[in-house]
Amino acid sequence: xxxLVLFDLPTESKxxxxxxxxxxxxxxxxxFTMFQFSIYLRHxxxxxxxxxxxxxxxxxxxxxxxxxxxxxxxxxxxQMEIFSCKKMIEKKxxxxxxxxx
Numbered sequence: 001x002x003x004l005v006l007f008d009l010p011t012e013s014k015x016x017x018x019x020x021x022x023x024x025x026x027x028x029x030x031x032f033t034m035f036q037f038s039i040y041l042r043h044x045x046x047x048x049x050x051x052x053x054x055x056x057x058x059x060x061x062x063x064x065x066x067x068x069x070x071x072x073x074x075x076x077x078x079q080m081e082i083f084s085c086k087k088m089i090e091k092k093x094x095x096x097x098x099x100x101x
Contacts, residue, residue, distance in 0.1 A: 002077045003050050005032060005040045005057055009065035019062040026060040047071070 005027060010016040024040075030053055032040040044050040050071050057069060082089045 001044045001047060001050050001074065002072050003032075003042050003044055003053055003057075004035070004068075004070050004072065006068040006070070007038050007065060009038075009062060009067075016064065019064070023060055023062050027057070030056050 007023070009020045009023065011020050027040045030042070032042040032053075035041045042053055044053060054069055054071075057067075061067060
């Protein structure tokens with residue numbers, strides 16, 4: 001499962017920039033990586049684990065701006081087509097979830 005955090009935060013004042021920076025640093029500290037400038041993602045092995053990381057994001061929300069959080073499955077993520085300058089980019093290896101019986 002993948003957790004995506006999409007955000008649009010103000011950066012007009014020094015205070016806004018500081019809050020933006022703190023929010024971004026908290027995402028990185030929690031294991032998220034930048035997918036695009038305002039889209040960060042993290043792989044989670046289960047829905048329960050995703051809920052933990054979503055709660056951490058919610059606890060660090062800045063007072064201003066728009067933030068969206070969405071979860072998608074490995075299969076949905078694997079079906080994404082990514083382009084750069086009209087050229088398709090090869091997909092990175094998707095982490096495999098281990099099943100123990």
